[in-house]
Amino acid sequence: xxxxxxxxxxxxxxxxxxxxxxxxxxxxxxxxxxxxxxxxxxxxxxxxxxxxxxxxxxxxxxxxxxxxxxxxxxxxxxxxxxxxxxxxxxxxxxxxxxxxxxxxxxxxxxxxxxxxxxxxxxxxxxxxxxxxxxxxxxxxxxxxxxxxxxxxxxxxxxxxxxxxxxxxxxxxxxxxxxxxxxxxxxxxxxxxxxxxxxxxxxxxxxxxxxxxxxxxxxxxxxxxxxxxxxxxxxxxxxxxxxxxxxxxxxxxxxxxxxxxxxxxxxxxxxxxxxxxxxxxxxxxxxxxxxxxxxxxxx
Amino acid sequence: xxxxxxxxxxxxxxxxxxxxxxxxxxxxxxxxxxxxxxxxxxxxxxxxxxxxxxxxxxxxxxxxxxxxxxxxxxxxxxxxxxxxxxxxxxxxxxxxxxxxxxxxxxxxxxxxxxxxxxxxxxxxxxxxxxxxxxxxxxxxxxxxxxxxxxxxxxxxxxxxxxxxxxxxxxxxxxxxxxxxxxxxxxxxxxxxxxxxxxxxxxxxxxxxxxxxxxxxxxxxxxxxxxxxxxxxxxxxxxxxxxxxxxxxxxxxxxxxxxxxxxxxxxxxxxxxxxxxxxxxxxxxxxxxxxxxxxxxxx
Numbered sequence: 001x002x003x004x005x006x007x008x009x010x011x012x013x014x015x016x017x018x019x020x021x022x023x024x025x026x027x028x029x030x031x032x033x034x035x036x037x038x039x040x041x042x043x044x045x046x047x048x049x050x051x052x053x054x055x056x057x058x059x060x061x062x063x064x065x066x067x068x069x070x071x072x073x074x075x076x077x078x079x080x081x082x083x084x085x086x087x088x089x090x091x092x093x094x095x096x097x098x099x100x101x102x103x104x105x106x107x108x109x110x111x112x113x114x115x116x117x118x119x120x121x122x123x124x125x126x127x128x129x130x131x132x133x134x135x136x137x138x139x140x141x142x143x144x145x146x147x148x149x150x151x152x153x154x155x156x157x158x159x160x161x162x163x164x165x166x167x168x169x170x171x172x173x174x175x176x177x178x179x180x181x182x183x184x185x186x187x188x189x190x191x192x193x194x195x196x197x198x199x200x201x202x203x204x205x206x207x208x209x210x211x212x213x214x215x216x217x218x219x220x221x222x223x224x225x226x227x228x229x230x231x232x233x234x235x236x237x238x239x240x241x242x243x244x245x246x247x248x249x250x251x252x253x254x255x256x257x258x259x260x261x262x263x264x265x266x267x268x269x270x271x272x273x274x275x276x277x278x279x280x281x282x283x284x285x286x287x288x289x290x291x292x293x294x295x296x297x298x
Numbered sequence: 299x300x301x302x303x304x305x306x307x308x309x310x311x312x313x314x315x316x317x318x319x320x321x322x323x324x325x326x327x328x329x330x331x332x333x334x335x336x337x338x339x340x341x342x343x344x345x346x347x348x349x350x351x352x353x354x355x356x357x358x359x360x361x362x363x364x365x366x367x368x369x370x371x372x373x374x375x376x377x378x379x380x381x382x383x384x385x386x387x388x389x390x391x392x393x394x395x396x397x398x399x400x401x402x403x404x405x406x407x408x409x410x411x412x413x414x415x416x417x418x419x420x421x422x423x424x425x426x427x428x429x430x431x432x433x434x435x436x437x438x439x440x441x442x443x444x445x446x447x448x449x450x451x452x453x454x455x456x457x458x459x460x461x462x463x464x465x466x467x468x469x470x471x472x473x474x475x476x477x478x479x480x481x482x483x484x485x486x487x488x489x490x491x492x493x494x495x496x497x498x499x500x501x502x503x504x505x506x507x508x509x510x511x512x513x514x515x516x517x518x519x520x521x522x523x524x525x526x527x528x529x530x531x532x533x534x535x536x537x538x539x540x541x542x543x544x545x546x547x548x549x550x551x552x553x554x555x556x557x558x559x560x561x562x563x564x565x566x567x568x569x570x571x572x573x574x575x576x577x578x579x580x581x582x583x584x585x586x587x588x589x590x591x592x593x594x595x596x
Contacts, residue, residue, distance in 0.1 A: 123513040143511070172511075185499055186512035190519040192555055193491060198574035200544070200551035201483055211581050213441070213470075214484035215421040219583050220518040221488040226579045229572040236559055236567065246498070247556055253498035257490055258545055261534055269534065274527040276496035281524045283509050285517050 001163070006063030007032040008056045008078055010043035013095045013122070014069030015134025018048045020167045023136040033059035034131075035074075042131045056081045060090070065163070068094040072234040075102055079109035088115035091159050095122055097183065098238040099147040099176035106149070114151035118160040121145045121179065122169065129228065140168035143286065147176040170286070184242035189250060191232055192243060194225035299461070304361030305330040306354045306376055308341035311393045311420070312367030313432025316346045318465045321434040331357035332429075333372075340429045358383045363461070366392040370532040373400055377407035386413035389457050393420055395481065396536040397445040397474035404447070412449035416458040419443045419477065420467065427526065438466035441584065445474040468584070482540035487548060489530055490541060492523035 005027045007014050014032075021027040032049030033056050034040040043049045053059035060066050060082045070078050075096060086092055096102045102119050110117060124142040144164040148157045161171045174182070201207050236243055260269040303325045305312050312330075319325040330347030331354050332338040341347045351357035358364050358380045368376050373394060384390055394400045400417050408415060422440040442462040446455045459469045472480070499505050534541055558566040 123511075143513070145511070182504070182508050182511045185502070185508045186516045190495065190516055192559075193495060193552070194519060194578075195571050195574035196548060196552040196555050197488065197491060198577050199555070199570060200548040202573065202577045203551065204483070204547060206480070210480045210483045213421075213443070213480045214581070214583070215441070216583065217522045218484045218488055220521045221492060222578050222581075223518045224515045225574045225577075227571075227575060229568050229575050232571050232575075233564055233568040237562055237564060240559055240562065244556065244560060247552070249498040249502060250494060253501065254491070254494040254545070257494050257497070258542065261490075261538055262542060264535055264538065266531055266535060270527050270531040272497060273493050273525075273530050275500065276493040276523045277525060277527050277530075279500045279523075280492075280496050280520050283512070283520075285512070285514065 001026045001166075002065040003028050004063045004065070005030045006053070006059040006061075006066040007049060007069070008034075008059050008066070008082070009069035009071075010034040010039050010048055010131050010134075011069060012125070012129045012131070012133050012135075012138070014067055015043060015046070015048040015131045016124075016136065016138035017067050017069065017095075017167075018043075019134055019136035020139055021163075022047075024166055026163065026166060027065070031059050031061075031063065035070075039131050043134075046131065046134065048131060048134055057085055060085045064090055066090055066092040068092070071231065072096050072098065072101070072238055073230075076105035076109060079105055083109050083111075083113065086110055086113050086116065088113065088153060088156075090116045091156050091163075092117045093120040093160060095120060096238075097121060097187070097235045099145075099179045101238040103147065103149055103176045114149060115153040116156050117149070118152055118157055119147045119149070119176065120160065120164070121147070121183075122164070124169075137168075139164065141286070142169050144169045144171050145179055146171060146173050147179050148173065149176075180239050180242050181245075184239050184246045185249075188235060188239055188243045189246040191224050191227060192236060192247065193250065194222050195232075198222055198225040299324045299464075300363040301326050302361045302363070303328045304351070304357040304359075304364040305347060305367070306332075306357050306364070306380070307367035307369075308332040308337050308346055308429050308432075309367060310423070310427045310429070310431050310433075310436070312365055313341060313344070313346040313429045314422075314434065314436035315365050315367065315393075315465075316341075317432055317434035318437055319461075320345075322464055324461065324464060325363070329357050329359075329361065333368075337429050341432075344429060344432065346429060346432055354379045355383055358388070362388055364388055364390040366390070369529065370394050370396065370399075370536055371528075374403035374407060377403055381407050381409075381411065384408055384411050384414065386411065386451060386454075388414045389454050389461075390415045391418040391458060393418060394536075395419060395485070395533045397443075397477045399536040401445065401447055401474045412447060413451040414454050415447070416450055416454055417445045417447070417474065418458065418462070419445070419481075420462070422467075435466075437462065439584070440467050442467045442469050443477055444469060444471050445477050446471065447474075478537050478540050479543075482537050482544045483547075486533060486537055486541045487544040489522050489525060490534060490545065491548065492520050493530075496520055496523040 018030045030049045031051045033053040122144045316328045328347045329349045331351040420442045
């Protein structure tokens with residue numbers, strides 16, 4: 001399908017994309033760039049990329065598909081570094097967890113060359129980052145949100161959909177601000193709460209003792225608190241206003257629960273817990289997205 | 299080791315205890331009572347109990363080991379129902395998630411017959427409750443906290459330790475109030491926060507849409523929000539003051555994180571996330587409890 005993938009950032013997300021494209025026979029050649037020489041070398045050794053590019057711009061040269069898989073904070077600089085070789089016929093995607101900031105950076109950087117840019121957010125990851133963990137199956141069964149801009153060529157959106165679908169992902173389109181509101185709710189705020197929950201425990205003198213007693217509920221509730229600090233600093237800052245708005249919703253719900261508890265109002269407390277419990281019991285990962293049985297997936 | 303187990307409450311916790319004792323060859327006969335006739339019948343059919351008792355008191359009659367595995371709110375009534383047959387030579391345990399309230403109820407009910415009572419909290423459970431899910435392996439590898447009272451006979455504490463250890467659990471002794479403070483921190487507050495997080499999502503008009511987009515992080519973070527409403531109503535009420543105190547610690551930690559985010563103070567935000575992330579990455583379920591390799595466990 002593609003002649004040349006220009007891969008900028010060869011870590012878990014970018015490396016997995018290249019491996020998956022190759023395994024699916026969808027690309028002839030991968031030219032990669034990484035700011036880290038050792039990552040670039042490992043990417044070559046692992047067969048993630050075929051050719052090492054000496055700069056982001058040169059990774060884009062000659063590519064009909066470009067994936068930016070760099071830390072959120074490096075996105076705009078990377079856009080600026082490659083803008084002179086971006087054309088409406090090149091499909092350019094990112095993999096960032098926030099989209100309004102990426103769209104704004106793309107507007108500032110690409111100006112009137114936005115037709116080929118399709119902002120993307122694959123909901124995938126692993127606890128271990130880096131090129132050594134890149135995996136051709138990372139995107140199988142995951143969701144990918146595309147947030148095309150008014151300037152984006154619909155034909156490029158269709159190509160983006162086709163690529164991710166071919167890698168086994170379920171694709172959905174949304175507006176950038178709707179995306180950011182949704183992920184503030186179901187991902188970014190939960191991370192903030194998990195960080196706060198861990199910090200609240202370790203701020204107490206008996207922290208070590210408390211942690212020795214924790215069980216499987218604590219393990220699952222706090223799992224996301226172990227996430228990478230610089231990645232999550234950037235995500236929370238990039239989506240700050242939506243995250244703070246969701247924090248207010250959360251505080252209101254916690255206030256209500258605490259008030260019934262403080263008053264020992266058993267009936268009201270049970271009703272609030274039941275509401276949460278039934279909603280969570282009804283929810284299933286990916287359950288409401290795709291009614292087709294998984295065996296029929298491409 | 300025991301001639302007769304008197305089992306009061308034949309659900310997941312009680313039923314699993316009886317099955318495990320039988321499998322380990324530690325009891326000759328199980329006499330069971332449940333408020334629910336259908337549970338009692340299923341317990342007999344599944345071989346969880348050998349004999350159905352028509353009341354809690356008659357389940358205790360002739361028993362040298364008694365396990366109360368009833369809802370927290372039914373604990374005191376059950377103590378009062380059996381107190382005339384409780385003697386210092388009968389080992390009596392409960393399985394409640396809070397201990398100060400159980401100890402107080404035992405003092406009110408048993409008065410000077412406290413020598414045989416060893417309050418117990420096995421940190422075990424499943425998402426599916428009820429006798430049909432009772433499982434002889436439920437307590438294998440789990441922690442059991444014993445909170446003996448000043449009046450408890452040390453020989454009975456030693457017997458309690460021996461029983462749980464024989465079922466594959468790791469036993470630890472604590473004071474009831476220290477237990478409740480610790481579990482407010484690592485279990486009860488996380489449940490309250492997970493309930494609040496779910497309620498905050500579903501209170502918003504776009505809730506259905508948001509939930510469709512949620513991924514594995516949300517799944518794990520909110521898993522405990524699906525817990526049983528009446529069980530958790532009782533636990534939170536029983537440990538109200540400690541839970542509210544822990545909620546204050548959490549709010550302070552959340553305030554600090556939100557303040558750095560509101561000010562877009564990237565350095566301070568990253569430092570706070572790093573603190574949480576490193577603490578969580580260092581923590582391991584049961585990791586700090588028992589240095590002995592699992593193969594050497596009894």
